[in-house]
Amino acid sequence: MEKFDWQDNLFESLSFPTLILTPDMTIFAANRRFLTKYSYIDKKIIGRKCYQILYQSEEPCQESSCPIKHVLANKEGTYVLTKTTGPDGAEVYEDRVCSPILNSNGEVGYIMASFRDVTKTKLLEIESQKTSEFLENIIASSASAILVADMKGVILRMNKSARKLFGYTDRVAVGTSIAEYLYTPGGAKSVMKKLRSTDYGGVGKLYTTEMTIITSSGEEIPVEMTASIIYQDGKEVATMGIYNDLRPKIETEKKLKEAERIKLEQSNKMASLGQLAAGVAHEINNPLSGILIDASLILEELDEDNPIRKDIQNIIIDTHRCKDIVKNLLAYSRQTEMKRELFNINDVIEQTFDLLAHHALLQNITINKEFSSSMLMCEGDKNQLVQVFTNIIINAAHAITGKGDITICTSRDKPKGKIYIEFSDTGCGIPEVALPKIFDHFFTTKEEGKGTGLGLGTVQSIIEKHGGKIKVKETSPEGTTFLIELPLFKVADDTLF
């Protein structure tokens, strides 16, 4: 059998491009792999310096980046990772591994330098590093407190929000036991029990649960928590908890409850005040009618040039005003019975204008009626709706100083079963501060004797009794539009009228 000298073939058989260098960095030998890979197959490289061939430089590399210097000094192998650009412009990563070949005196006689292309591995490593940095960033920047602990409860990771919530710095908290510091007695055990049960979101998961945590200063904080077990190769390796501070929510709920309590107290007060006012209104209604009749009779008796005519006319105007207030008070406190009759809304608006025709306030105002030609059939109390429209029209007229317009536009949406009535005026508009209060009872911006602040409150309660809604559609110093929505009458078989 032919004798096989493996040592002779070793150098050429190496699967990495390899050079043999002398300690002064001269190339002594290069294997075929090296010559092919770096395109030196027909070129002379033996006898040249490694930095001339590898880096096209006439100067040796800096000591810190040259592995050969390390090999010579320590007589042991080492490697450097280099990044170069390939012929196609792509990044190429190479591990340049240098190993000493010692002579019989134990000195470094030669150096073997192998070049391993690690681009694929390196790019994967960079990609995975980027992904983990990205995930790390997500955790770090989360507004929720996130805490990761190993299965013994030792904290591994705490994001910024968690450090803030628990009041710990990373240095102090990481490496300490959760059970000991962060939960109330038995808290950590209970979380683990729930995590391993099937009842709280499945094994390994704990859907939102409320619990108490303890901060570094010993303060107990109510939180909402979700948790999960992190598995690796099917084994439990860590737990992750996400916590949200419940204090702001609890505080808001408390404030809301308090506001509701005050509102209830207020509406109770208003109800008894309303009852009282309604009682008084009821009592003065009849005497007012008497005054009105008597004053009208006196006026009829007086000659045209009688000087007290003006006074009697003022008595009549003021008594009308008193009667309006009484009407509003009675309607507001629901003392008036609500009738159920069927009518066309356009007719009720016309009727309102007939009643207001001689009202002094409307004399300089142009009324535009843009009525729908469809039947706007509505079921309810016609007189109460006359009162609604009167209040709105009088308010509009009050808002207009001098000349102006009031436009009433009616329409319907049959599929939605709704009637829409818009009252627009060219008045002064409602100031932003007043807007939330205009439907409140007794809210008025008018001077004493001109407004009681019951008008819109009454309007709202009548509209709501009819199953409708009222709102300010728009308001500005150029004018205001009120929008009323009423249900379109439905006949028994549910078809809309």
Ligand SMILES: Nc1ncnc2c1ncn2[C@@H]1O[C@H](COP(=O)(O)OP(=O)(O)OP(=O)(O)O)[C@@H](O)[C@H]1O
């Ligand atoms: N069309 C409007 N333009 C501007 N402001 C308005 C208009 N309608 C109502 N307001 C404002 O809303 C307030 C409340 O109106 P509301 O009708 O409830 O009371 P009032 O008119 O002041 O008194 P009352 O109607 O009881 O005589 C008014 O004082 C006024 O400031």
Ligand SMILES: [Mg+2]
């Ligand atoms: Mg009014």
